[in-house]
Amino acid sequence: MSDPVNALGIIMLDTAFERPVGDVGNAESWPFPVLYRKVSGASVRAVVAGRDESLLDAFVEAGEALQRQGARALTTSCGFLVLRQSLLASRLSLPVATSxxxxxxxxxxxxxxxxxxxxxxxxxxxxxxxxxxxxxxxxxxxxxxxxxxxxxxxxxxxxxxxxxxxxxxxxxxxxxxxxxxxxxxxxxxxxxxxxxxxxxxxxxxxxxxxxxxxxxxxxxxxxxxxx
CATH class of the missing domain: 3.40.50.1860 (Rossmann fold)
Structure with a gap:
């Protein structure tokens, strides 16, 4: 039996621009395994403007899916999601640092x-x-x-x-x-x-x-x- 995945889970916004090494969304930026989960409809503008309340369940679902895949902790691809830190931490069972x-x-x-x-x-x-x-x-x-x-x-x-x-x-x-x-x-x-x-x-x-x-x-x- 193979070893279980031991990774950092990253909840991603719904974007499509280039992500070179160093960017959060490039797996080569990290010295350990990472797992990604995109939240459909989570645009940069909605999150930056704080208009993402309707997406809270989707962010939670993404975190739970990453946990099932083997994530040990969670972070996100946008620092403005710190506005949801308390809510996400209260609903997820893994440590999460949103920003x-x-x-x-x-x-x-x-x-x-x-x-x-x-x-x-x-x-x-x-x-x-x-x-x-x-x-x-x-x-x-x-x-x-x-x-x-x-x-x-x-x-x-x-x-x-x-x-x-x-x-x-x-x-x-x-x-x-x-x-x-x-x-x-x-x-x-x-x-x-x-x-x-x-x-x-x-x-x-x-x-x-x-x-x-x-x-x-x-x-x-x-x-x-x-x-």
Missing amino acids: SLMQIPLVMRFLPAGKRVGVVTYERSSLTPAHFAQAGADPDTPTVGLPKDGHFHGLIEGGEAYDRDNLERELTETVGELLARQADIGAIVFECTNLPPFSAAIARRFGLPVFDILTMGRWLFAGTQAG
Whole structure:
């Protein structure tokens, strides 16, 4: 008899854009097995705008299906799903971390006195105090959003081709904007799960630690291996 699957389950939104290594949706991004389950009808716009209440049962069903396949813990492909953290955790029987934003309180504990976490999000106008509350984080956490007319939005919602150079340039400029505005940033958390392909480059460019959905998922999965 073959060994049972021992994997991280990832609940995916209903999207079709390219996902290179580093993206949450590419299995080669992870140093252990992952399982994917797409939720039909879960568009980026519905989740980012917080209009996904009707999809809650479908998210639960996806998590349960991943558990049956052998997942030991669960995460998602969109940091805005942190708004549903309490509800999903209460209905699923596996540990679930809906968003990289849940790392903020822990990272804050690591930082020197006077330093804060800065967040880069897909859409600043849609990231509300309720999202931060569900993450256990200060709603006044310094945050910057990717430009709505930029390359990431064009890729994720506009059907544009993956342009790595322009995506990296846009993200670098966005992080630079945050740091120019907020001099006390000691670490960065990427809300958007499509940003990790650039985490190492951003860490080198600005000399700051960067946390994302991959660091969240690795930590979560490591705990399932104890004993």
